[in-house]
Amino acid sequence: MPEALIAAVDELAAEYEKARVDPAFLDEFARLLKDYAGRPSLLTEAPKFGEHAGGARIFLKREDLNHTGSHKINNVLGQALLTKRMGKQRVIAETGAGQHGVATATACALLGLDCVIYMGEVDTERQALNVARMKLLGAEVIPVKTGSRTLKDAINEALRDWVANVDGTHYLLGTAAGPHPFPLLVRDFHRVIGIEAREQILAKAERLPDAVVACVGGGSNAIGIFHGFIDDPSVRLVGVEPGGDGLDSGRHGATLTAGTPGSLHGAMSYVMQDEDGQITEAHSISAGLDYPGVGPEHSHLKDIGRAEYFPVTDAEAMDAFALLARTEGIIPAIESAHALAGAIKLGQSLGSEALLLVNLSGRGDKDMGTAVEWFGFDKTGETS
Amino acid sequence: MSQLAPVFEQARSEGRAALIGYLPAGFPTVSGSKDMLRAMVESGCDIIEVGLPFSDPVMDGPTIQVAAEQALRSGFRVRDLFDVVSSVASAGGRAVVMTYWNPVLRYGVDAFARDLAAAGGLGLITPDLVPDEAADWMAASDAHGLDRIFLVAPSSTEERIDLTASSSRGFLYATSVMGVTGARDVVSSAAPELVRRVREHTSIPVGVGLGVRSGAQAAELAAFADGVIVGSAFVTAAGEGEHAVRALTSELAQGVRSAVTPA
Numbered sequence: 001m002p003e004a005l006i007a008a009v010d011e012l013a014a015e016y017e018k019a020r021v022d023p024a025f026l027d028e029f030a031r032l033l034k035d036y037a038g039r040p041s042l043l044t045e046a047p048k049f050g051e052h053a054g055g056a057r058i059f060l061k062r063e064d065l066n067h068t069g070s071h072k073i074n075n076v077l078g079q080a081l082l083t084k085r086m087g088k089q090r091v092i093a094e095t096g097a098g099q100h101g102v103a104t105a106t107a108c109a110l111l112g113l114d115c116v117i118y119m120g121e122v123d124t125e126r127q128a129l130n131v132a133r134m135k136l137l138g139a140e141v142i143p144v145k146t147g148s149r150t151l152k153d154a155i156n157e158a159l160r161d162w163v164a165n166v167d168g169t170h171y172l173l174g175t176a177a178g179p180h181p182f183p184l185l186v187r188d189f190h191r192v193i194g195i196e197a198r199e200q201i202l203a204k205a206e207r208l209p210d211a212v213v214a215c216v217g218g219g220s221n222a223i224g225i226f227h228g229f230i231d232d233p234s235v236r237l238v239g240v241e242p243g244g245d246g247l248d249s250g251r252h253g254a255t256l257t258a259g260t261p262g263s264l265h266g267a268m269s270y271v272m273q274d275e276d277g278q279i280t281e282a283h284s285i286s287a288g289l290d291y292p293g294v295g296p297e298h299s300h301l302k303d304i305g306r307a308e309y310f311p312v313t314d315a316e317a318m319d320a321f322a323l324l325a326r327t328e329g330i331i332p333a334i335e336s337a338h339a340l341a342g343a344i345k346l347g348q349s350l351g352s353e354a355l356l357l358v359n360l361s362g363r364g365d366k367d368m369g370t371a372v373e374w375f376g377f378d379k380t381g382e383t384s
Numbered sequence: 385m386s387q388l389a390p391v392f393e394q395a396r397s398e399g400r401a402a403l404i405g406y407l408p409a410g411f412p413t414v415s416g417s418k419d420m421l422r423a424m425v426e427s428g429c430d431i432i433e434v435g436l437p438f439s440d441p442v443m444d445g446p447t448i449q450v451a452a453e454q455a456l457r458s459g460f461r462v463r464d465l466f467d468v469v470s471s472v473a474s475a476g477g478r479a480v481v482m483t484y485w486n487p488v489l490r491y492g493v494d495a496f497a498r499d500l501a502a503a504g505g506l507g508l509i510t511p512d513l514v515p516d517e518a519a520d521w522m523a524a525s526d527a528h529g530l531d532r533i534f535l536v537a538p539s540s541t542e543e544r545i546d547l548t549a550s551s552s553r554g555f556l557y558a559t560s561v562m563g564v565t566g567a568r569d570v571v572s573s574a575a576p577e578l579v580r581r582v583r584e585h586t587s588i589p590v591g592v593g594l595g596v597r598s599g600a601q602a603a604e605l606a607a608f609a610d611g612v613i614v615g616s617a618f619v620t621a622a623g624e625g626e627h628a629v630r631a632l633t634s635e636l637a638q639g640v641r642s643a644v645t646p647a
Contacts, residue, residue, distance in 0.1 A: 002512050004562060006544060131573035146449050152440065159442045164563035166539060263486045267511075276462045277490025278439040314478050381405065 001179045001266040005159070008166045009266075013181040015086050020188065025085070029078055033192060036110065037066050041193075042048035046310030048327035049340070053347025054369060056241065056354035059204065060330070061197045061225060065363045070333065070362030071193060071221045072103035078189035081108035087271045092112040095122055096151035096160045096217070097288030098130025099362055100174030101163040105139035105170075118157045118177040120150040123287045128368055132174040148281040151217075151291045152360075155265055163357040175218025176295035184294050189224045194228020197357060205355055211236035213345055216336040217258065218288035219298045220359035228305060236308065237331040239298060240342030242284035243311030253282030254311035255294040256302050270302075285314040285370060286334040288362075312341040318374050320344060321364065330368060333362030334370060387506040387511050388531050388554035391430050391478055391611050392589040401606035403428060404591055405633065406482060406615035407622055408435035409468040410460030411451040416472040420622045420629050425477035427630045428637030431611070432472050433509060435481035436465050437450050443484075443511045445473030445566030451623075462487055466503040473504025480533065480554070488521075489516040489528040497524035506532025507554050515551035522551065533591075536582060538574040547566040549586035555611055558582060560594045565617045568595030612640050 001009070019025040033039040041211035042062040043331040076093075083091055084197050091113045095101030101117040108115035113323075116132050119144040124131050134141050146151035155178075171313075173226065176186040201209055212229050215223035216239035229235040244252030250338040255270050262271035264279060272280045272292035282292040301307035313318075322338035323344075332340060336359070343358045364371070372378050389418065396400040400482055400620055405424045405625045407415050421432055437452035437460050445450070465481065472479040481500060488508075500508065526531045531554030536545050539562060549556055558611045559566070560575035575592050582590050592605050593613030605612045621628040 001514055001517070002537075003535045003548065004443075004539055004559060005546070007539040007541060093615075146446075146451070147439065156440050156442045160445070160564045163443070164561075166562060174526060260490075263489055263512075265442070271486070271491060275490070277487035278456065279486070280439075305629065360543050 002163065004163045005166065008162065008358070009179050009181065011086065015082060016185050020230060023181060024363050025081065029081055029309045032077045033074065037077065038053070039066065039192065040196045043197060043204060045204065046324070046328045049324055049349065053344040054354070055114070055352030056347030056348065056350060056356050058343060058347065058356045058358060059201055060358050060360040061222065062373040063193060063359060064332065064336070064363035066185050068103045068106050070099040070103065071190060071224060072100045072108070072174060072223055074192055074224070075186050075189040075220060076107040076175065076201055076224045078185065079172045079190060080111050080113060081111060083172070084111060086170065086295065087290055088168050088170045089167065091143055091172050092118065092158050092161050092169055093172040093174060094118050094151065094154035095174065096154070096290055098134070098366060099126040099157055101139070101326065102130050102133045102137070102140070104172050104174070105134040106139035109137045109138065116161065117141045118144050118154040118161070120144050120148070120154050121329065123151065123360060126287050126370065127366055145167060150281070150287070152175055172257055173293070174220065174275070176220045176223045176297060177218045177265060177267050177269065177293055183267065183297055186220050187227060187297060190220055190224025191227045193221065193224040193359065194226060197227040201357055203332045207355065208235050209355045209357040210350060212357045213238045213339050213343045213346060215289060215335050216292045216294060217242065217253065217335065217359060218293070220297035223295060223358050225359045226350050230306065232261065237301065237306060238342060239307055239309040240338045241311040242286055242289035242338060243313040244283040246313050251283035251312060253289055253291060254297060255292060256309040257311050259263060267293065267296045269296040269299040270294050285317065286338065288333070288335040289338065289369060312345070313337050316341040321371070322375065331364035332360055333364050334367045336361045352361065386481050386531050387529065388431060388478065390595045392555065393507040395430060398611070401451050401609055401643065402430040403613040403640045404433060404611045404613040405429040405433040405618050406433035406613065407618050408433055408437050408451050408455055410437055410455030410458065411619065411622060411645045412454060413458055414460065414464045414468065420476045421468065421472050421477065421627055423626050423629045424470060424618065425475045425631050427633035429633055430478070432477045433482045434465065434469055434472060434479050434480045436462065436481060436487055438484040441484060443564055445564040445616060447619050451619045452479060462491055466499050469500065469505045470503040479505050480507040480509055480531065481505055482511065483509060485513045489644050492494065493520040497528040497530055501528040501530055505530070507533055509533040509557060511535055512582065515547055520553070535559055536578065537579045538562055538578050542581070545582055549582065549588055552588055555589040555591045556582060556586065558592045560592050563594065565594060565615050565621035567593055567620070568622045575605065579608050581632065599639030602636045603642045603644045606640045608642035612636070
């Protein structure tokens with residue numbers, strides 16, 4: 001962690017220590033989650049999808065139904081409120097798929113904050129609609145043209161902005177990574193996912209799930225839902241990583257499965273790196289999972305054996321993406337489709353008695369361009 | 385005992401600041417960087433900062449980012465670093481390495497320190513490692529007799545300046561502005577204030593960097609700093625060729641000998 005940013009992260013940590021026990025802050029956060037984001041999000045059973053997962057009973061936590069279309073809104077509302085508390089007027093953020101950028105631009109519009117979003121140039125092309133949404137919401141979107149021009153480089157550029165403008169600027173980090181206190185506060189603002197889901201599944205299925213399944217890029221939606229079940233030892237916590245073209249191809253983003261311990265963006269965690277410690281490019285069909293690091297708490301959960309992580313390939317994720325659309329009428333984000341593909345594998349190994357909770361972290365509208373290309377809709381004019 | 389202390393003592397006895405010049409190893413190529421660094425030694429750099437190109441240089445502006453990318457694209461490997469350091473040392477230069485922490489971590493902190501010392505390197509500047517997280521490096525630098533140069537910034541609290549100063553050996557790197565590396569037209573007004581604050585905590589030499597590109601700016605900094613650190617301007621000069629590197633070194637070496645009080 002650079003010394004120049006220590007004062008800022010210390011200030012943030014101190015402010016958050018006060019805010020997390022301040023009823024006024026917690027009430028305002030809860031009010032925004034309910035009246036603005038639309039929480040609690042639904043828990044939907046997916047029986048026809050479950051038939052393809054060994055007949056397992058599958059419930060979907062519908063974070064896709066939140067305002068802005070993903071779980072990201074939870075964290076941005078919390079951090080935007082913190083920004084106001086610190087008396088800062090400008091917010092910067094990185095985004096991969098654009099979900100966090102859109103959510104941040106939304107919270108800034110709501111709370112009257114200036115907003116600058118850094119986005120890898122490759123991702124601005126993959127996610128042009130989200131760029132337009134951010135601009136409509138009043139944010140400035142800066143394409144990042146350095147390095148691999150994806151999420152990690154957007155974070156690099158946001159950190160460079162932050163160090164130069166730290167006095168009046170909050171860096172609204174979108175994932176449970178980076179230096180303390182970011183992993184802590186991102187997790188805390190997403191804990192609501194797991195708290196709601198635990199109550200809902202107990203009400204609907206009258207027992208705890210055998211496994212909670214979520215996709216893991218940086219790991220924010222996963223840590224949010226995992227935390228509701230972390231003290232339930234019977235519940236397996238399963239993180240699904242982006243396997244890209246497959247681990248053997250070297251083109252993937254499966255940091256926990258195939259990475260090694262290292263230091264990236266102010267956190268000690270698993271990272272994807274070469275033998276010289278150069279950070280390598282992550283590859284995934286999903287821009288939101290394209291990160292060569294991972295939140296330190298996931299590294300910890302892996303090391304102590306509380307959570308398990310495995311990859312699914314682009315192809316497996318896209319199959320699950322289409323399957324959910326056709327069987328349940330729900331188009332998931334490609335990120336979330338990784339969790340669905342993981343649930344199919346898990347269900348097939350556990351059988352029809354299994355009860356699985358899958359975090360459907362976002363909706364797939366933003367991914368239509370990728371889907372058109374992948375399934376060849378533009379060529380045939382009909383579904384394959 | 386610091387390996388760099390004699391450099392600052394000599395500069396002080398001559399009534400001037402030391403000139404500290406940075407260039408990434410492997411830029412534009414490994415052998416090209418050796419030539420450029422030798423030119424810097426011969427033309428008046430008192431201390432050479434050999435940069436280790438890194439994939440994610442979050443504290444660097446565009447000039448150094450592009451140079452690091454070019455070095456890595458040309459196939460630079462960490463083992464080449466020691467070769468470059470050794471070449472600086474045999475040219476009579478005093479070399480320290482400036483590196484982000486992950487490559488050191490990956491190499492092994494003690495092994496890195498051992499190989500750096502064996503190559504004739506004198507210390508390490510660590511822009512993204514703070515002393516609170518540097519237990520391994522403190523031990524390795526002691527074991528291998530290397531200096532350790534940590535950074536302070538205008539945002540550093542008194543408590544952190546104190547910690548950083550007491551953890552450093554050789555000199556303390558004061559970043560003159562809140563921001564990344566890159567040549568600037570005007571020397572920051574925050575620099576004299578930061579150096580003044582640092583001196584209340586320590587007698588260790590203070591080098592000031594970020595944004596210096598001309599002899600006039602070097603002269604301004606030399607009025608209150610023990611060392612003037614120049615990076616991006618050398619990278620730009622190296623892109624133009626050895627003659628530009630020699631000319632810049634001479635101008636800056638003249639600057640650190642012509643301390644002026646800023647208007």
